[in-house]
Amino acid sequence: MGHVINNSQSNNYSMNSNIIKLLEHNDVKPTPMRMLVLEQMITQHRNLSLTEIENLLYPADRVTIYRTLQTFVKNGIAHSIDAAGSGSVYALCPGGCSHEAHKDEHPHFVCENCKKISCCTDFVFSFLQKPNTPKYVIYKIEMTIKGICPECTAKQ
Amino acid sequence: MGHVINNSQSNNYSMNSNIIKLLEHNDVKPTPMRMLVLEQMITQHRNLSLTEIENLLYPADRVTIYRTLQTFVKNGIAHSIDAAGSGSVYALCPGGCSHEAHKDEHPHFVCENCKKISCCTDFVFSFLQKPNTPKYVIYKIEMTIKGICPECTAKQ
């Protein structure tokens, strides 16, 4: 998918340039709203919920952000993570995310204290046995670990 | 209230007797409402959502069922399954479920067609590596597989 994002020292020019490239690569027209949402997802370095993005972009309209995220998911720019009982967050698709079935099959850790949802690729799961009956059609797999994150543990 | 539904082959006497035992064994007073909810969970042979139980027990009060289920969870009779983005269902705890931390760490399959949530113990997961940093405090793990179940696949 070839998006190269420089979210540290980059100036606005190259940042916007990268954002536009990423959108156009995925057949999404780079409108101001979409660029703003994508910029937040890139610069915040973490999974964001609709409400978090809404707050970051206040007073932008919530429903517009909602539909923008739907567009991102549909076009393979982001995927949504349904953290069991803890709402949804959105994450940028990694480069290798295939356009049709972009998945994110590592567990996610939901901190019940700070509510943040982080990817924990270091918690390695594996299928001993992928479902072998052809009758189950699998769209998506969600793995959610709930507890207290290291940051919150440290503060207590 | 007081409609007692017997949809299994057992007679009411032994069924009720077992239900009362199960409740009392877990320090829950066997009230009519609690017996009805528990009876449904036993006889339906599947995970039930609050709404499903509400419909089965119509016109019983939804909030009462809600609080009954909370009591069951608190007292180790049932556990709740948060199926990522697909609502919650309740399942009876197996015998070995420890009272304090009754868990249900096998994947659950959510059919996006019929919406039913079933346990799939035959889809074997394993931790290659349980999180080895002591800083993560883990309360609960949810694994949700979304797709189309064999029944719905067969109908299409």
Next chain:
DNA sequence: TATACGAATGCAATAGAATTGCAATCATTG
């Protein structure tokens, strides 16, 4: 037996996320 108290229940209401409908605006093309 009458009373008192806590548990359980039923109803009303709220909170919050997800979702839809629709009208106004914007961008592009003929």
Next chain:
DNA sequence: CAATGATTGCAATTCTATTGCATTCGTATA
């Protein structure tokens, strides 16, 4: 410039989860 489709903003709805409160029920006790 007009027409068309995409995008946006606002209002409103739906659905689940949750709380508050008054009433009822069950039981222990005066």
